[in-house]
Amino acid sequence: MKINNPLTIQLLTLTLLTDIAFIVIHLFHSLTSLPAVADQMFSLEFDKGYPEMFQYIKLFWISLIFIYMGVRRNRAYFVWACFFGYLLLDDALSYHENFGSALAEWMSWSSALRLRPVDFGEIVYTLSIAAVFFIAIGLTYRKSALDFRQVSHQLLFLIAALAFFGVAVDMVHVMASNIPYVYGLIGMVEDGGEMMVISLILCYSQAQIPLAASFRNTPRHGYVNH
Numbered sequence: 102m103k104i105n106n107p108l109t110i111q112l113l114t115l116t117l118l119t120d121i122a123f124i125v126i127h128l129f130h131s132l133t134s135l136p137a138v139a140d141q142m143f144s145l146e147f148d149k150g151y152p153e154m155f156q157y158i159k160l161f162w163i164s165l166i167f168i169y170m171g172v173r174r175n176r177a178y179f180v181w182a183c184f185f186g187y188l189l190l191d192d193a194l195s196y197h198e199n200f201g202s203a204l205a206e207w208m209s210w211s212s213a214l215r216l217r218p219v220d221f222g223e224i225v226y227t228l229s230i231a232a233v234f235f236i237a238i239g240l241t242y243r244k245s246a247l248d249f250r251q252v253s254h255q256l257l258f259l260i261a262a263l264a265f266f267g268v269a270v271d272m273v274h275v276m277a278s279n280i281p282y283v284y285g286l287i288g289m290v291e292d293g294g295e296m297m298v299i300s301l302i303l304c305y306s307q308a309q310i311p312l313a314a315s316f317r318n319t320p321r322h323g324y325v326n327h
Contacts (some may be wrong), residue, residue, distance in 0.1 A: 117300050164189060
């Protein structure tokens, strides 16, 4: 994944520096009692805190970029706009926590492998939603032009990285809940990793805008005929 656009490089630098700043502030918040960072809003793990709000902003702009791509270049990009729009709603409204908890209660699951019933519910719910989106993306991929396929390849790689932090590391985080310092460290890796991957996705998405703009004077279309 090459990024040669100076604006994109500047955006990537600023977003990653902001992510790193939030991680450093979180460390000071966790390890010290400095008044400047005593507020829970600085914690990476605090619901609706400053770091999480920054994530919302990034996901919002990613969705808008793909809406723009869908309007200017290829309707297939709307499927990615919906995907990232869902991630925004899931983060903001805690869909996977709420539905995962309801699913675990409905199925009467019990704890296992140091994971709680709600954790299994969240995994099943997340995999189910992911399957729906990836089926939609796969069907769109089959009928779409080369530019959409190339962008999708890169996005799938980045989403795999996001899933690693958001699902795999999250499960390890839960398993380590009785080891205080390790638990805190893994939580920071999970949240910090997610933040940086979302920043990469935002900057990669922004880099595709010239692609859409270059087709400004060409007829708009949704799919190519084979």
